[in-house]
């Protein structure tokens with residue numbers, strides 16, 4: 001009888017434990033589940049500079065005078081919904097200045113409203129910080145903590161393995177190969193997210209912040225760890241899986257192009273930090289990064305290649321962000337595509353392409369271009385020669 005009485009108690013706590021555990025597994029599982037679809041593609045939507053504030057009562061900037069009366073933050077919301085419907089991405093990345101803090105009465109409310117279309121789409125999404133996110137009622141730490149508490153986000157405040165790291169919102173995501181393929185347990189595409197800071201805190205250095213040595217060190221170690229895993233069993237690969245890097249403030253290297261060697265437009269200066277942090281060199285040295293995506297300068301939307309890395313802007317997205325009347329708000333889409341083996345099985349990433357979409361009447365797609373493509377024969381031959 002004693003036993004009989006105990007069993008229900010035990011089974012109840014057992015049930016609770018099992019439920020809690022399976023919830024944990026489901027949460028962890030959901031995070032691990034980012035992978036290429038059965039069509040061999042993984043699509044990322046980048047939304048830069050929403051500058052969301054108080055919603056309906058927040059007016060638009062830089063639209064034609066005749067458009068002012070009917071234009072607010074809600075147009076930014078409608079644009080995200082439109083992008084999601086048209087592109088159906090696998091991941092949405094918000095690259096900072098998600099809210100325009102000065103005009104946001106309550107940072108938590110503004111953040112929740114800004115990300116609402118992503119949240120309700122049930123598509124996984126992530127965000128990093130810009131230089132305006134902390135200007136309302138929450139600090140940078142507070143903003144990032146609020147973001148990671150929202151539904152369907154894979155954002156992290158900072159990586160658990162980095163004990164000391166500058167900023168808030170440094171983390172990476174591994175995108176697995178197609179389920180059932182030889183690459184199902186490998187990360188075939190690596191995404192890195194970094195906090196490029198807000199403003200310099202060094203009195204002798206004016207201007208914007210930059211990616212600090214502690215962050216670069218974490219990036220370097222993470223890139224090396226991912227490369228080792230990719231080069232190891234199962235399906236050992238030669239060289240690293242391609243990597244894509246997302247943050248807010250462009251690097252000084254974005255200024256190395258002109259219209260003869262970029263795709264898109266440059267209609268304002270490159271507002272990077274006034275010093276060079278060396279992060280571009282760190283990425284070139286790591287060897288896996290194929291493209292970098294930033295925001296910050298709303299009137300620039302180009303991609304240009306320097307030393308094997310594409311440096312890309314997304315172009316301004318938000319209606320409460322400065323822009324140019326008649327020059328449509330826009331967003332960037334990136335698609336990575338897998339190669340097929342002789343057996344017809346999905347393999348490693350073969351190519352990475354991008355285009356932008358304008359929030360105009362026809363939702364025009366512009367500036368389609370290849371950012372990177374794998375050259376298996378060439379790459380392999382070089383290595384074999386090197387080893388001989």
Ligand SMILES: *[C@@H]1O[C@H](CO)[C@@H](O)[C@H](O)[C@H]1NC(C)=O
Nearest residue numbers: 063067070071072074075078
């Ligand atoms: C903003 O949204 C309203 C309501 O849908 C629409 O009438 C207006 O044309 C939009 N404004 C701009 C500049 O897109």
Ligand SMILES: *[C@@H]1O[C@H](CO)[C@@H](O)[C@H](O)[C@H]1NC(C)=O
Nearest residue numbers: 180181182183184185234235
């Ligand atoms: C991937 O891992 C799962 C679980 O450990 C295993 O069952 C499966 O065989 C692995 N797939 C490959 C291609 O190695």
Ligand SMILES: *[C@@H]1O[C@H](CO)[C@@H](O)[C@H](O)[C@H]1NC(C)=O
Nearest residue numbers: 256257258260261304305306
């Ligand atoms: C782009 O072209 C200009 C000359 O028109 C040159 O000065 C610059 O170095 C080029 N940039 C790159 C990254 O190739």
